[in-house]
Amino acid sequence: MSTLIRAAHLCRYYGSHCAVRDVDFSVARGEVLGFLGPNGAGKTTTMQMLSGNLAPSAGQILINGIDLLDQPGAAKGQLGYLPDNPPVYRELTVQEYLEYCAALHRIPRQARFQAIAKSKRRCALDGVAGRLIGNLSKGFQQRIGIAQAILHNPEIIILDEPTVGLDPIQIREIRALIRELGSEHGIILSTHILPEVQESCSHVQIIDQGRLVLHETIAGLERHMNTASLSIRTRDPFDFQQLSVLPGINSIETITPEHCRVHHDLENNPAEGIAESIIASGAGLLALVPEKKTMEEIFLALTSRYESEKPCA
Amino acid sequence: MRMIFTIASRELKTLFLSPLAWSILGLLQFILAYLFLTQIDAYNALQLRLANVETAPGITDLVVTPLYGSAAIVLLLVTPLLTMRLVSEERRNKTLPLLISAPIANHEILLGKYLGVVALLLIMVLMITIMPLSLLAGGELDFGKLLANILALILVLAAFAAIGLYLSCLASHPTLAAIGSFAFLLLLWILDWTAGLHSEYNEILQYLSMLSHFQNLQTGLIDTRDICYFLLFSATFLLLGIRRLDYERLQK
Numbered sequence: 337m338s339t340l341i342r343a344a345h346l347c348r349y350y351g352s353h354c355a356v357r358d359v360d361f362s363v364a365r366g367e368v369l370g371f372l373g374p375n376g377a378g379k380t381t382t383m384q385m386l387s388g389n390l391a392p393s394a395g396q397i398l399i400n401g402i403d404l405l406d407q408p409g410a411a412k413g414q415l416g417y418l419p420d421n422p423p424v425y426r427e428l429t430v431q432e433y434l435e436y437c438a439a440l441h442r443i444p445r446q447a448r449f450q451a452i453a454k455s456k457r458r459c460a461l462d463g464v465a466g467r468l469i470g471n472l473s474k475g476f477q478q479r480i481g482i483a484q485a486i487l488h489n490p491e492i493i494i495l496d497e498p499t500v501g502l503d504p505i506q507i508r509e510i511r512a513l514i515r516e517l518g519s520e521h522g523i524i525l526s527t528h529i530l531p532e533v534q535e536s537c538s539h540v541q542i543i544d545q546g547r548l549v550l551h552e553t554i555a556g557l558e559r560h561m562n563t564a565s566l567s568i569r570t571r572d573p574f575d576f577q578q579l580s581v582l583p584g585i586n587s588i589e590t591i592t593p594e595h596c597r598v599h600h601d602l603e604n605n606p607a608e609g610i611a612e613s614i615i616a617s618g619a620g621l622l623a624l625v626p627e628k629k630t631m632e633e634i635f636l637a638l639t640s641r642y643e644s645e646k647p648c649a
Numbered sequence: 650m651r652m653i654f655t656i657a658s659r660e661l662k663t664l665f666l667s668p669l670a671w672s673i674l675g676l677l678q679f680i681l682a683y684l685f686l687t688q689i690d691a692y693n694a695l696q697l698r699l700a701n702v703e704t705a706p707g708i709t710d711l712v713v714t715p716l717y718g719s720a721a722i723v724l725l726l727v728t729p730l731l732t733m734r735l736v737s738e739e740r741r742n743k744t745l746p747l748l749i750s751a752p753i754a755n756h757e758i759l760l761g762k763y764l765g766v767v768a769l770l771l772i773m774v775l776m777i778t779i780m781p782l783s784l785l786a787g788g789e790l791d792f793g794k795l796l797a798n799i800l801a802l803i804l805v806l807a808a809f810a811a812i813g814l815y816l817s818c819l820a821s822h823p824t825l826a827a828i829g830s831f832a833f834l835l836l837l838w839i840l841d842w843t844a845g846l847h848s849e850y851n852e853i854l855q856y857l858s859m860l861s862h863f864q865n866l867q868t869g870l871i872d873t874r875d876i877c878y879f880l881l882f883s884a885t886f887l888l889l890g891i892r893r894l895d896y897e898r899l900q901k
Contacts (some may be wrong), residue, residue, distance in 0.1 A: 387750040391898045413752040424749035426667050439655045440751040484747070 339364050339398075340414075340522035341386065341494050346395035348381050348546075355381045355460035357546040359395075363539075365494070368518035370537035371526040372635065375559030378546040379526040380420050383496045386524065387417035400491050413442070420497055422481025430461055430480055433469060434487060434576060441488035451487055458513055459483040460506075474501035482510065486517065493517060495525040499532060511536040530635060542638055549638045557634070565627045566598045571620030582609040597627070652753050656761025661768050664731065670769060673727055677720075678776055684719050685780045688712040709791040713781045714867050717798040720777050721805050721863060724770070725834050728806065731769060732813025733827035735762045736894075737820045755894040763766060763814050763887060770806040774799060794869040801866035806881035809834055811886035818893040834859075 341363045348356040356378040363369045375377045384390035386397060388408055397404040399411040403637030425433055434455065438448045456462050459479040464472060469480060478501050485493055498514070499507045514536045517523060527533060533554075540557050542550040550557075568576070573593035577645050580588055589597040600606050607624055614621045664670040692711045699705040736759075740744045748758050781795060813830040820826035841858035855861050859882075862875040 382747075387746065388748050389749050389898065409752045409754060410748055415750060417746065417750040419743065419746040419750075421743040423744040425663070425744060426742070427663060436655075436659050436749075437747070439659075440652070440748070440753060442652075442752065472715075 338400075340400050341397040341524070342396075343382075344396045344398075346382065346385060346397070347393045348378075348385060348390065349393045355546050356385070356392075356543075359543070359546075359548050360542060361548065361551055363522040363524060365491075365522050366519060367539055368514060368523045368525065368537045369539045369541055370533035371524060371541050371543065372528065372530065372533055373526075373543040374528060375542045377530075380496055381545060381546075382543070383417075383419075383494055383524070387415060387419075387494050388412050389417075395501075409450065414491040416485035416488065416493045418481045418485040418493075418495045418498060420500075422477045423479050423484070424469045424480050429466055429468055429469065430456075430472075431465045433480065434483060437484045437487055442534065443488055451489070455487045457485040458486065460509065463594070474504060475506055478502055479506070479510070482513075491520070492522045492524070492568055497527055498525055499527070499529070507532075525642060542635065544638070549635075566600065566610070567623065567625045567627050568596050568598060568610065568614070568621075569623040570594050570614060572618075572624055574617065574619035579606075579610055579613060582606045582613070594622075652757045653761045653764060656748075656753075656758060657764035657768060660735070660762050660765025660886065664765070669730065673730065674773065674776065677723060677727065677773060679881060680723060681716065681720055681777055682780065685872055686710070686714050707791060708784060708788055709781075709794045712784070713790070713795055713798055713853060716777070716781065716878040717802050717867060718864075721802060722838075724773070724802075724806060725754070725809060725838060726831070728766075728770070728809040729813050729816075729827040729830040729834070731766055732810055732817055732824040733820075734817070735766065735814055736817045737823045737826045738892075740821065741823070749898075756891045759818075759887060759890050759894060763810060764811045766814070767807060771803065774802055774806070791869075796869055797871055800871070800876075802864050804834055804866070804876065805863050808859065808879050808882045808886075811883040811890075815886040815890040815893070818890045 339362050341357060343361055346356055346359040347354070359378075359382060361369070363533065371379050371382065380484070381390065386404075388411070389405055391405070397411075400414045402411040404411040421638060428436070431452070434452045435448065438451055439644045443451050449586070456465060459482050461479060461483055464476060469477060472480075478498070482495065483499055485495065495514070499510055502510060511532065512619075514523060514525065518536075518538065525537070534557075535556060539553050540550070541552075571594070576588050576590050576596040576598075578587060584601045584606040586599045586601065589599070591597060598606070598610065607626075611621060611624055681800055692708060695711070736745070739748070744765060749755075781790060784790060792849045809830075812833055813826070816830040816833065817823070817826040820829060829850075837857065837859050839858075839860070841855045843860050856878075857880075865872055865875050
């Protein structure tokens with residue numbers, strides 16, 4: 337797989353405030369990278385640097401092997417960018433606007449009509465082509481912004497919070513579109529909606545206070561989520577500590593006499609043994625549930641860990 | 650180069666999408682036509698007396714030159730209104746990233762916007778020029794002087810537009826850009842009014858003043874110094890504007 341975007345040691349300072357610190361990642365063709373982080377974590381700053389709107393204080397950005405800082409013209413030709421506010425001209429019609437964007441991206445005149453038609457179809461804009469953008473809703477404007485970003489069939493598509501302002505049905509359509517585009521392009525999208533990443537991304541990256549705290553595939557993230565613990569409830573009080581003799585159990589946390597949590601090895605699931613010994617004791621097994629961490633918990637755990645360890649100076 | 654024209658034509662079309670360009674064109678024509686007619690009345694009243702004077706000023710001097718002079722002053726008021734939204738409104742509406750993330754250099758963006766406004770100003774000059782040309786129906790014109798006046802007006806408008814564009818790059822709000830460029834233009838225009846008071850700065854002030862260069866050209870004396878003044882002036886502010894756009898990437 338070819339690397340389409342490569343960011344190395346990106347830093348960005350606003351005065352003495354450090355917004356992005358030593359961020360390092362790459363995206364290959366066929367990957368959809370979800371950029372997660374709380375508000376003010378540095379997502380938009382990173383996006384602006386990748387799209388050439390903001391110069392990094394230090395570091396290098398390679399777009400399809402071309403240095404964005406040395407050859408901005410050639411590098412930007414491979415990019416489609418949707419900023420956090422869709423950059424639409426309210427006084428133009430959708431068709432006029434897309435024609436202007438096509439011209440700006442040097443799409444040859446004879447190919448323009450087709451490119452615009454394709455982009456409009458993908459973003460479901462056919463019905464509003466003749467209307468003034470200023471009269472359309474926020475959801476339409478957002479889709480026009482996406483249409484503009486994919487118009488010139490760029491290698492890399494950077495979407496800053498693409499589903500903001502859309503209704504649930506449109507969100508589903510856009511996520512499907514992102515997955516579809518992801519098969520032949522490299523996509524970076526930022527969001528603070530966690531399920532969005534699970535649904536449309538192949539890789540996830542969490543940024544907090546300007547620092548990358550996690551870079552994982554979605555499968556890796558799922559592993560993070562399937563932490564090895566079981567929640568056990570019984571009808572009558574039961575001495576859970578006696579379970580510790582079973583193989584694979586690391587620790588036992590007794591919450592109430594009838595409820596405990598067992599941490600165990602991932603490879604060696606002791607659920608069967610636990611069930612047998614509780615049933616044999618006659619305490620009455622009510623529940624034996626593998627616990628799943630939610631994405632929110634992982635997110636909070638990752639972001640708060642760094643907060644306590646090294647505050648961003 | 651093609652990108653410059655793409656942006657320029659978009660800018661020109663956008664100007665005509667709002668009622669601003671249309672109403673300015675209409676009102677400008679109305680005011681200048683009124684001035685033009687008053688000049689012709691004055692000329693008619695003087696005509697008999699002038700006939701007896703040798704080397705008397707002709708109709709070109711008495712009607713055309715004042716017309717272009719007043720056109721420059723009216724456009725000094727109007728140009729800031731046309732240039733104010735060029736960059737500052739894009740920044741306000743957050744549409745600037747569209748241009749910046751497209752494969753276009755900053756100088757192409759700025760020159761495109763500049764040419765768009767200059768094209769509108771040229772349309773205005775054309776509309777104004779129709780008035781003196783209508784005099785051909787009943788008399789003769791000194792075409793050399795007329796052309797010198799047209800050139801002077803075009804050059805001065807190019808300088809107005811360059812300042813307006815630069816201030817639009819600086820300002821966060823279009824109104825601020827308009828006020829700023831208006832104040833700046835007015836100052837440069839009237840700079841030599843005070844020249845008599847401070848004799849030591851006399852020459853510098855007179856050189857800096859747009860009015861004296863404009864009037865030199867208007868007399869039909871096409872001096873490269875005056876032409877260079879306006880060209881350098883416009884180029885300086887365009888360069889400053891490009892620098893300003895570059896700077897935006899570095900600091901926010």
